[in-house]
Amino acid sequence: MSLFSSVYAARNAEVRAILDGVRCPSPRRVEEVLAHSESSASLSLAELAEVLQIGATEGADSDSNVQFDLLRAHTRRRWRAPSGNRVRYVSPIYVSSFCVDACPYCNFSALRKDTVRYRLSLAELDREIASVLARDARVVELVYATDPEYDTRALVRDVSRAVRAVEDLEGGGVLLCTEYLSSQAYEALADAGLRGIVQWDETLDEQAYARWHSASPRKADFHTRMDNHDRALAAGLDVATGALFGLADFRYDALMQVARARTIAEAYGRSPFVMGTARLKPIGGRELRLETSVSDRAHETALMVYKIALPQVGRWLQTRETFAMNLRNLLDGDVFTYSCGDVQPGGYTQINTTSVAGAQFGVNEMERGFVERELASQGFHIDFGWISPAKARALAAR
Ligand code: SF4
Structure with a gap:
């Protein structure tokens, strides 16, 4: 198995040296x-770092507006036609909000004593899955906090139920979002029909990572976590990777993610199926004390750099951002979701409270008809079933 940790020191040194001397x-x-x-x-x-520097140069009347406009025009010309663009839809289904970890940017943190927590029963999980499928979703993502109740056996059980629900739907598939797992767990999950994992690296800046995660008993292990995508890929799964912008210098995070995605493509012959683009936001009405803020300009520049660097990979535009922000950044093939079940267990079927006290973070939940009309006005349609059956056959032959 190829491991990202074997090239991390070299990539880290290379990116830091590039950023030391970069100019707009x-x-x-x-x-x-x-x-x-x-x-x-x-x-x-080094070339991508120059482009990223456009996002780091702030000011409404900054000279970099011309450069930013050139970048925007370029990405739209290449990846946004007047019509026929698609966005890939994923329905996240939150299964548990109990967590032993303590990420300060997350309302599920074990240190947040006022969070309303919930764990779905199997019958409730089935109802949540049925609810999103009744709304035309075909790709579901089961989402778990670091809940000790969910060992490999429990995850395989849940994934198997979800796979049974979507396996006859054209383009349907099941994705999984958990903390890092073992190779054996990923092999068992792949055998159960799981198609891919969704995991953000948060940041690959080791010192910044420690500042944000040292209070998390499991997630604090930066090195074991770093190779998680490799364990999943070696088991035959697809992966989504990405940084959580705001934990460290956004330029560092974007370049390291490009380096990671290219390393994955070389080692496994396939790229990540999507790059995550999350940016730190207030949670549950509470502000975060950020050491590094990422402006809209910086964030949008990073999104465009991902596409230029990895043209074959879509980006996952986040419902944590406003719809206006997402609409101006969407490109053909991106992932976009207008409803996340209020980012809490039972959100689609209203099992739990739907107040912010039970939500992982703040999101902009939207009504489908409105989103479809707005997307159509910009030449986009929603693709609810986009997982390739060829991959299913490859897994079956494993
Ligand atoms: S981000 Fe994940 S691991 Fe961290 S507190 Fe939230 S649910 Fe737990």
Whole structure:
């Protein structure tokens, strides 16, 4: 098995050296780099760092507005046609909000004593799955906090139920969002029909990671967690990776994620199926004390850099952001979800309270008809069943 930890030190040193000397490019230089990105060669991390620097240069009347506009025009010309664009839909189903970890940016943190917690029974899980399928969803993501009740056997049991519910639906599939697991767990889950995992690295900046996660008994293990995508890939699963912007320098996080995605593609012959783009936001009405803030300009630049660096990979635009923000950033093939079940167990069938006291973080839940009309006005349609059957056959032959 190839492990990202074996190249981490080299990539980390390379990215830090690049960022030490990077300057915001002139408009002419931006045009040069973007033209290069259309040739067969992929842009180097140094070239991508220059583009990212556009996002780090702030100010409404900043000179970098011209560069930012060039970037926007380029990505829209290449990946957003006047019509026929699709967004891939995923329905997250929260199964448990009990957590032993203590991430300060999450309302499920064990240290938050006023969070209303819930764990779905099997019958309730079935009802949640039926509820999202009745709304046309075909790709479901089972989401768990670090709840000790969910060992491999329990996860396999839940995944198997979800797989049975979607297996006859064209393009249907089951994804899983948990903390890191063992190779044996991923093999058992792949055998149960799981198609992929969703896990953000949070940040690959080890010191920043420790500042945010040292109080988490399980998640604090930066090194074991770093190779989690490799364990899942080696078991035949697809992976979504990404950073949580705001934990460290967004330029570092974006470049390290590109390096990680390229390493995955080389080692396993397939890229991540999506890049996560989450950005830290207030939770449950409470502000976070951020050491590093990521402006809209910085965030949108990072989204465009992901697409330029990894044209074959979509981005997962987040309901933590406003719809207006998402609408102006969507490109063909991105993942987008307008309803997340209030990011808490039982959210679709109203089992638990739907107050913010039970939600993982704040989201913008939206009404489907409104979203479809707005998307259509920009040339997008929603693809509810996008998981390839070819992969199912490959797994069956494992
Ligand atoms: S982000 Fe995940 S691990 Fe951290 S507190 Fe929230 S649910 Fe637990």
